[in-house]
Amino acid sequence: MNGHYRNILCVLSDTHHQDNVVKQAVHIAKSHQASLTLMLALESLPPNASIVMASFTALDSQQSMEAQANDWLVKHADKWSQKYPVKTHLCIGNPLIDIVRYVQKDGCDLVIKKAEDSFLDRLFGSLDMRLLRKCPCPVWVLDPNHEGKYKNVVAAVDLNYHYPEHEIALRKKLNLEILYHASKIALLEFSQLHIVHIFDSVPENIRRDGFISVDDNHMETDLAKIHAEREQALEVLLGELEAKLAPDVMDYLKPNVHIVHGYPRREIAATTQSLATDVIVMGTLARLGVPGYIMGGTAEETIQQLNCAVVGLKPEGFVSPITLEDES
The missing domain is CATH 3.40.50.620 (HUPs)
Structure with missing residues (x-):
């Protein structure tokens, strides 16, 4: 292959x-x-x-x-x-x-x-x-x-699409590329493919900082809704991946899905470690579509906590600030 x-x-x-x-x-x-x-x-x-x-x-x-x-x-x-x-x-x-x-x-x-x-x-x-x-x-x-070979390959995807429309399209394309790269690595290495998504809720962030109190029952309801939303988004994404791969490949891959509630800057690395990951495929840009705003926030903090190999991808349309012009 x-x-x-x-x-x-x-x-x-x-x-x-x-x-x-x-x-x-x-x-x-x-x-x-x-x-x-x-x-x-x-x-x-x-x-x-x-x-x-x-x-x-x-x-x-x-x-x-x-x-x-x-x-x-x-x-x-x-x-x-x-x-x-x-x-x-x-x-x-x-x-x-x-x-x-x-x-x-x-x-x-x-x-x-x-x-x-x-x-x-x-x-x-x-x-x-x-x-x-x-x-x-x-x-x-x-x-x-x-x-030796890579036994466990992780695709870290961001299924939060609550962003401006033009940015959502870029995020979806990047998620598909992450899954595709990770799938190819897993296939060639005969590895187990894991798909990881960490979700957090804004009210919980605010509560963690101690600014307001949040009703626990409402919080649980909101978290359940977010979990269902992300499951649905991943189902659509996996359908797109299946269409991009050769027939029956998804049946062979049988990816393990991990949709985890937690703080992404901690839990991506923690989940990766718990899965005995050999290589993680992830996006390395922070806010997509914002010129020059790269490698910040979750991506950079996560990379610094990892103890495995990393494959970092850029979104479609990324242009390096380093050019061939003015070469000495």
């Missing part, structure tokens, strides 16, 4: 202990029958290098850095290519800009990268977060300690 991705870029941020990262990237590329490029993206020497040493020495150092990095990449690519054909690309400059511009030029449909910081600290490195914000294609941030 062919996968969803066709042209994958795996980013290496340094030359230390990259075998497991490349192993995971090769596994994903092989599963999707996709081309794979390994990019070594390094920071250039600081601008004040010529101040602390003679300019010709700084130039020699930059050239030496490039030569050594290229030698390392070619040598290791020969070894990695024995498992799966890979192309290589070396960038020394501004990694974020170099990565995004390569994606735009080469038409990459997935970027894979190891999480910079320890998952034990539950923090993503700054380059990871900036790629999730600004890269025009999906970004798959790997758990460097993961081994």
